[in-house]
Amino acid sequence: MSHVQLKNIKKTYGSHVALKDVSLSIDRGSFFTLLGPSGCGKTTLLRAIAGFHQQDAGEILLEGQSISHLGANKRNVGMVFQDYAVFPHLSVFDNVAFGLVQQKLPVAEIRERVAAILATVQLDQHAQRMPHQLSGGQQQRVGLARALVIRPKVLLMDEPLSNLDAKLRVELRRDIRSLQQTLDITTVYVTHDQEEALSISDQVCVMHDGVVQQVGTPWIVYNRPANRFVATFVGSNNFLPVALEGAGQPLVLGQSLAVPKSVTSQGANGLVASIRPEKIVVNEALSEPGLHFGGVVRQAMFTGRELQLTIEVTGHGLIEALTEPSAVMIALKPGDAVRLGVRAEDFLFFAPGVSGALLQ
Numbered sequence: 001m002s003h004v005q006l007k008n009i010k011k012t013y014g015s016h017v018a019l020k021d022v023s024l025s026i027d028r029g030s031f032f033t034l035l036g037p038s039g040c041g042k043t044t045l046l047r048a049i050a051g052f053h054q055q056d057a058g059e060i061l062l063e064g065q066s067i068s069h070l071g072a073n074k075r076n077v078g079m080v081f082q083d084y085a086v087f088p089h090l091s092v093f094d095n096v097a098f099g100l101v102q103q104k105l106p107v108a109e110i111r112e113r114v115a116a117i118l119a120t121v122q123l124d125q126h127a128q129r130m131p132h133q134l135s136g137g138q139q140q141r142v143g144l145a146r147a148l149v150i151r152p153k154v155l156l157m158d159e160p161l162s163n164l165d166a167k168l169r170v171e172l173r174r175d176i177r178s179l180q181q182t183l184d185i186t187t188v189y190v191t192h193d194q195e196e197a198l199s200i201s202d203q204v205c206v207m208h209d210g211v212v213q214q215v216g217t218p219w220i221v222y223n224r225p226a227n228r229f230v231a232t233f234v235g236s237n238n239f240l241p242v243a244l245e246g247a248g249q250p251l252v253l254g255q256s257l258a259v260p261k262s263v264t265s266q267g268a269n270g271l272v273a274s275i276r277p278e279k280i281v282v283n284e285a286l287s288e289p290g291l292h293f294g295g296v297v298r299q300a301m302f303t304g305r306e307l308q309l310t311i312e313v314t315g316h317g318l319i320e321a322l323t324e325p326s327a328v329m330i331a332l333k334p335g336d337a338v339r340l341g342v343r344a345e346d347f348l349f350f351a352p353g354v355s356g357a358l359l360q
């Protein structure tokens with residue numbers, strides 16, 4: 001059931017349209033992530049849900065009731081910010097207690113609730129510390145505890161991990177996800193990190209220029225990107241032009257390829273095929289129908305988990321391939337000739353234009 005509903009939200013700053021016509025339905029208890037490049041409107045949308053600013057048009061519903069007219073402190077939502085936003089002059093305990101003190105709850109209840117939430121975010125040992133005595137990750141846990149202690153119906157988080165180093169980011173990401181699942185709290189999360197979005201979310205909403213491009217599970221958004229923008233922004237992709245032969249047979253890299261009818265019925269002008277780097281087979285024959293083509297290694301980068309190859313394909317240009325770093329693969333060096341293979345079913349096709357729709 002839809003817990004938070006956004007209907008036709010519009011927001012402009014002067015002449016700049018930050019949100020064009022955003023409608024979303026967010027399920028109860030789900031982890032819903034707004035993903036998109038800088039400036040696409042993620043924070044604007046989150047702040048509209050929080051009530052920090054009013055949208056110009058459209059409606060926001062929580063549990064079926066409009067909250068558009070309510071101020072931020074009446075909406076029953078908790079917010080976690082990128083820069084932690086802890087009060088520097090208050091102890092961890094007092095930072096977390098702040099919202100409850102404002103609600104004028106009895107002191108004993110405040111103590112109990114703050115202690116419980118500090119234990120949940122593993123800060124119970126640090127209740128009396130001041131923020132400057134905490135690491136970035138611990139400060140963000142204070143931010144999280146402060147948002148959760150008011151028992152909000154919805155938790156909103158705006159890039160909460162982006163000020164942390166890479167290792168801590170992954171650690172806290174796991175903690176946030178498991179806390180969200182334990183508390184079963186509807187969460188709207190903002191990030192421009194596609195890997196973070198895929199790994200943490202039930203649903204990912206990809207935005208571009210104030211417009212929702214696609215909403216789907218991480219698996220769908222990655223494997224069935226609705227358009228070329230999503231295919232480009234989420235993960236990496238190689239794009240190859242598609243030509244049509246006289247008989248309407250599509251050609252990729254000059255070779256014919258079996259494709260769905262919906263693709264050929266589009267006509268050839270500007271059609272593109274995409275292929276994920278990890279789907280490219282290097283120096284190995286395909287056991288299923290597909291394309292084979294030759295290239296020359298231009299760069300080989302070993303990342304520990306994988307080998308990233310940049311390969312120049314004659315008549316096309318550069319293609320990225322990801323392979324297992326086997327002993328044979330690791331020996332590849334710039335200038336080596338390689339044979340590449342891609343299964344026909346691993347190609348996706350997109351209509352013309354930078355945001356051409358997926359054809360299937």
Ligand SMILES: Nc1ncnc2c1ncn2[C@@H]1O[C@H](COP(=O)(O)OP(=O)(O)OP(=O)(O)O)[C@@H](O)[C@H]1O
Nearest residue numbers: 013016018036037038039040041042043044045192
């Ligand atoms: N107060 C403001 N006045 C004018 N323009 C604004 C204001 N706030 C945001 N904008 C503009 O609206 C657009 C959306 O901004 P927003 O902060 O929502 O982007 P974002 O997706 O959160 O980006 P980032 O990933 O950089 O945080 C941007 O083009 C931004 O410059």
Ligand SMILES: [Mg+2]
Nearest residue numbers: 042043044158
């Ligand atoms: Mg932002």
